[in-house]
Amino acid sequence: MIQSIDYAAMVALLRAAETKVIDKHEWLGQLDAYAGDGDHGTTMKRAMGCIETAIGASAEGDLPALLTDVGWALLGVDGGSTGPLLGTLFNGLAESAAGQSALDAAAFAAAFEAGLAAVQRQTKAQPGDKTMMDALVPAVQALRSAADGGLGVAEALDNAAAAAEAGAVATTDMQAKFGRARNLGERSKGSPDAGATSMSLLFRAFAEAAA
Amino acid sequence: MIQSIDYAAMVALLRAAETKVIDKHEWLGQLDAYAGDGDHGTTMKRAMGCIETAIGASAEGDLPALLTDVGWALLGVDGGSTGPLLGTLFNGLAESAAGQSALDAAAFAAAFEAGLAAVQRQTKAQPGDKTMMDALVPAVQALRSAADGGLGVAEALDNAAAAAEAGAVATTDMQAKFGRARNLGERSKGSPDAGATSMSLLFRAFAEAAA
Amino acid sequence: MKKFINDPDNLVSELLEGYAAAYAKKIKLEGNNLVVRATPKAAGKVAIVTHGGSGHEPALSGFVGEGMIDISVPGEIFAAPGPPRVLDAIKRADLGAGVLFVVLNHSGDVMTANIVMEMAAKQGLNVKQILTHEDVAGGPKSEPENRRGLVGCVPLYKIAGAAAEEGRSLDEVLAVAEKFNDNMATLAVALTPASHPSTGEFIFELPEDEMEIGMGQHGEAGTGRMKLKSADETAEIMINMLLADIEAKAGDKLLVLLNGTGATTLMEMFIVFRKVAQVCAEKGIEVVRGGCDEYLTVQEMAGFQMFAAKMDDELIALWDAPADTPYLTVSGK
Amino acid sequence: MKKFINDPDNLVSELLEGYAAAYAKKIKLEGNNLVVRATPKAAGKVAIVTHGGSGHEPALSGFVGEGMIDISVPGEIFAAPGPPRVLDAIKRADLGAGVLFVVLNHSGDVMTANIVMEMAAKQGLNVKQILTHEDVAGGPKSEPENRRGLVGCVPLYKIAGAAAEEGRSLDEVLAVAEKFNDNMATLAVALTPASHPSTGEFIFELPEDEMEIGMGQHGEAGTGRMKLKSADETAEIMINMLLADIEAKAGDKLLVLLNGTGATTLMEMFIVFRKVAQVCAEKGIEVVRGGCDEYLTVQEMAGFQMFAAKMDDELIALWDAPADTPYLTVSGK
Numbered sequence A, B: 001m002i003q004s005i006d007y008a009a010m011v012a013l014l015r016a017a018e019t020k021v022i023d024k025h026e027w028l029g030q031l032d033a034y035a036g037d038g039d040h041g042t043t044m045k046r047a048m049g050c051i052e053t054a055i056g057a058s059a060e061g062d063l064p065a066l067l068t069d070v071g072w073a074l075l076g077v078d079g080g081s082t083g084p085l086l087g088t089l090f091n092g093l094a095e096s097a098a099g100q101s102a103l104d105a106a107a108f109a110a111a112f113e114a115g116l117a118a119v120q121r122q123t124k125a126q127p128g129d130k131t132m133m134d135a136l137v138p139a140v141q142a143l144r145s146a147a148d149g150g151l152g153v154a155e156a157l158d159n160a161a162a163a164a165e166a167g168a169v170a171t172t173d174m175q176a177k178f179g180r181a182r183n184l185g186e187r188s189k190g191s192p193d194a195g196a197t198s199m200s201l202l203f204r205a206f207a208e209a210a211a
Numbered sequence C, D: 001m002k003k004f005i006n007d008p009d010n011l012v013s014e015l016l017e018g019y020a021a022a023y024a025k026k027i028k029l030e031g032n033n034l035v036v037r038a039t040p041k042a043a044g045k046v047a048i049v050t051h052g053g054s055g056h057e058p059a060l061s062g063f064v065g066e067g068m069i070d071i072s073v074p075g076e077i078f079a080a081p082g083p084p085r086v087l088d089a090i091k092r093a094d095l096g097a098g099v100l101f102v103v104l105n106h107s108g109d110v111m112t113a114n115i116v117m118e119m120a121a122k123q124g125l126n127v128k129q130i131l132t133h134e135d136v137a138g139g140p141k142s143e144p145e146n147r148r149g150l151v152g153c154v155p156l157y158k159i160a161g162a163a164a165e166e167g168r169s170l171d172e173v174l175a176v177a178e179k180f181n182d183n184m185a186t187l188a189v190a191l192t193p194a195s196h197p198s199t200g201e202f203i204f205e206l207p208e209d210e211m212e213i214g215m216g217q218h219g220e221a222g223t224g225r226m227k228l229k230s231a232d233e234t235a236e237i238m239i240n241m242l243l244a245d246i247e248a249k250a251g252d253k254l255l256v257l258l259n260g261t262g263a264t265t266l267m268e269m270f271i272v273f274r275k276v277a278q279v280c281a282e283k284g285i286e287v288v289r290g291g292c293d294e295y296l297t298v299q300e301m302a303g304f305q306m307f308a309a310k311m312d313d314e315l316i317a318l319w320d321a322p323a324d325t326p327y328l329t330v331s332g333k
């Protein structure tokens, strides 16, 4: 069980995310078709596809550089709404991780808080608005609570994944306030948000890799 | 039973044709869709729709003028392949009827022979080529035989209608050599030709009106 | 099929009214639904007249304007207009230098044209006819009567129209148009059927996993029904048939157009064009000019017509000459 | 859905290659799939840059050329490109007079644009952004964030591009573009669904007897699902919503465009345009310029976007100014 996230651990987390998302990408596309444009699956597949390149390009062993490279790779993808948000998240992680070679549970939570803050500079979406924020915000809160409660990174990620999943499922009955689904009004209800779902997959993959 | 075709009889024949064809136009469209472009029904409906106008416009009682007016009206319709052929047929009838106020069986047969000859200046299609000629040619021959055999116009038209119908039905297994169906080769077999069918409807309507 | 229409009997008159309203700067309606240039050509120049069924928009009337058609005579849906309106158009169009009458090889169009030419001769009109018949699916060049006129009429209007604007004589305009006509070829492929807008009925059927090469432009089926192929495979089959027909060889210059017939996206046509350009390049044939667009449609039929013509410097210059019509404008720069 | 494609992962690179091959005289690819003019604009003039997802061809890159866009940054199918390529485009485009960056209001496009603008500010680039949000289905003008950018970007490129070609400053180009932006409105209607070309799946469903007003341009549904209406009824509902939004009144002059989104025929659009012109005429509003075409498609989706903008003499002159792009050429005469 991983107790702190160093370069190798982060690589493992990223690869787990890549595998899980590519595995489930058709489902993500179907969720996005419900109220959006049906491309979240192909976009996430493309986004995850650049992670391995970023890993290969980044200086072996340098955790902040890895996070920066992944952030820029995600920004560089033709990523619709997803690319800017995910890229910004990882750039936020990278800034917070600057100068550190490994992150314990507290530093890891702090990094995600910084990532979330960066994302919140890009979007006004709040939990309840039926976006990826419905998964991201509770996941980051879970990381913080776990760290404050003295849990290790693995347990923290497990809690975060559970929180993200609950958040994603809860979007089912929400009415979208952001993104392409916004224009549907009431009709956006009835299916979970694609972006929240993919965010929960990322945390679940992280948790599994850290376990 | 009509024994010679004067102005009033011709008007009756034409109106009967109009009614019958408009009644069956959807079927004609379906036949044309099999190997053509599906518009023979709407085209025949449009063609027949101008007959009443031509009757109204032509000098009351003047048979050749009536035939000329109908011929020109048919030519004036946006008639695809049908308009030029039918218009030419009636112009041929008109020329042959020139100076006559009524046509007995012999004159009627002669008129149709003239009409057929005019049509044959527009198309090289022969019976067997899966076109309206498969109905028209035997119908004209039947008119001629009936007249030569001393039958009246009504019986002559009845024979002509039967011959046209047989000719139209026989097109089912033919391969089209003219018109839009030509490019289908073997695949044009299996359904009767639309134009031959509408030609047989015209003769049947004439026969019923003359009976 | 779902379409935005009103009374099916008024399709053509309504569409022409709307067309004239949308493009009032370029075209207008005259006489009995003739589509004429908003600003007529200068006197003394050869005029271009054409006729054909409607339902193929923008063809044919979309190309009325400077440098292309002077008067177009639109018929009913898929049905050529009768001779009287065409004759009227020819008389109106003549600016003293005669009229080139462009006819597509379809049974009804040709019969109308023959009657028109007879009447024109009787009336002493100065008109010459040119017949397009470039559909390679119909048969070899030696059997022109079997080859339908497909999208090739559109670039032919452009070539003839440009020659006419230059002030060439009727014989000269006819000659250059015939040169182009002799060197062009088209082949169509369909993926999904078209419906007749008056009847609402589909004109043909295609199984979900099949396509048809050699399709006509009114739903008349072709003879090349086969399993659905990739864009590259389809492109290769089709361009090779065209190159063989026009006997293109290394060093030749081509104009290649892809004409979408309805529901096929430009995205797909670009992908097909890419392969066409590659095949030509491999053979040392240069695609000097190209285009992907909807020039002549078949209602909502998914598919396209691939067109290729061998070009020389004269033809290229005429293709590049200015034109100003609602659906093809060339700046001439 | 049946489409002519090869590997679904290569759609965008292949379509761009084919596009560049077909229109080599007008556009070319540069850098990482940036679509640039074949002949760049003269130095010292403002450049126009835009970005957006692919799958909407001819938009956006079809309007690169003289008098419209200088560089377009095409993303993946329905997915806006990321900031780095856009930033690269802005740097390449700047000819010393700055860049107008045209952004359509869609979540991903806007987030990318915001990051681009932050980076550009850091790097001291001279770029101003304009956001189109003219979809009246999203809400009133007072809630611009709810209104999507639809086909309105295309005439806006034309207006801004013409002003830039005239040599106006960046502030002046932005000002006239904003004037146009403030006076335009669009509404979309769909009849049949679009399929995503990578997944082959339909993005939405519409019962055989229904249509949907207020549709987005990526298959995102609207809120106006209703029984199928005639062309005239549909036209009336839609134009009245647009006229209300732009507060058009008697004496006003309009540019009206009908943008086919895929399988809808020009025939239908002309029939709809006819009614639009009638409704306007009854209200004393003049349709001074019009157009029916596929400017911005949604794959094979049957339906159209109706666009209207209030025009003054300055805007009409800019609309009429010369342009030379693959999918919109204006002779300027």
Ligand SMILES: Nc1ncnc2c1ncn2[C@@H]1O[C@H](COP(=O)(O)OP(=O)(O)O)[C@@H](O)[C@H]1O
Pocket: A032, A036, A037, A038, A039, A040, A041, A043, A044, A079, A080, A081, A082, A083, A085, A123, A124, A125, A130, A131, A132, A133, A178, A179, A180, A193, A194, A195, A196, D078, D079, D080, D107, D108, D109
């Ligand atoms: N403004 C926004 N703020 C937060 N999340 C957003 C926003 N817009 C979209 N999203 C998220 O992005 C997801 C859609 O991503 P994707 O399909 O890849 O992009 P696009 O909507 O551009 O096609 C939505 O399900 C939602 O979770």
Ligand SMILES: Nc1ncnc2c1ncn2[C@@H]1O[C@H](COP(=O)(O)OP(=O)(O)O)[C@@H](O)[C@H]1O
Pocket: B032, B036, B037, B038, B039, B040, B041, B043, B044, B079, B080, B081, B082, B083, B085, B123, B124, B125, B130, B131, B132, B133, B178, B179, B180, B193, B194, B195, B196, C078, C079, C080, C107, C108, C109
């Ligand atoms: N060249 C021809 N000679 C004789 N009959 C023809 C010829 N071309 C077509 N036809 C007839 O016309 C019929 C089709 O008529 P119609 O559908 O009205 O015209 P189009 O083929 O122009 O759509 C065919 O079924 C055939 O009988």
Ligand SMILES: [Mg+2]
Pocket: A032, A036, A037, A038, A039, A040, A080, A180
């Ligand atoms: Mg999406």
Ligand SMILES: [Mg+2]
Pocket: B032, B036, B037, B038, B039, B040, B080
């Ligand atoms: Mg027909």
Ligand SMILES: [Mg+2]
Pocket: B037, B039, B040, B080, B081, C053, C077, C078, C079, C080
């Ligand atoms: Mg027809």
Ligand SMILES: [Mg+2]
Pocket: A037, A039, A040, A080, A081, D053, D077, D078, D079, D080
């Ligand atoms: Mg998208």
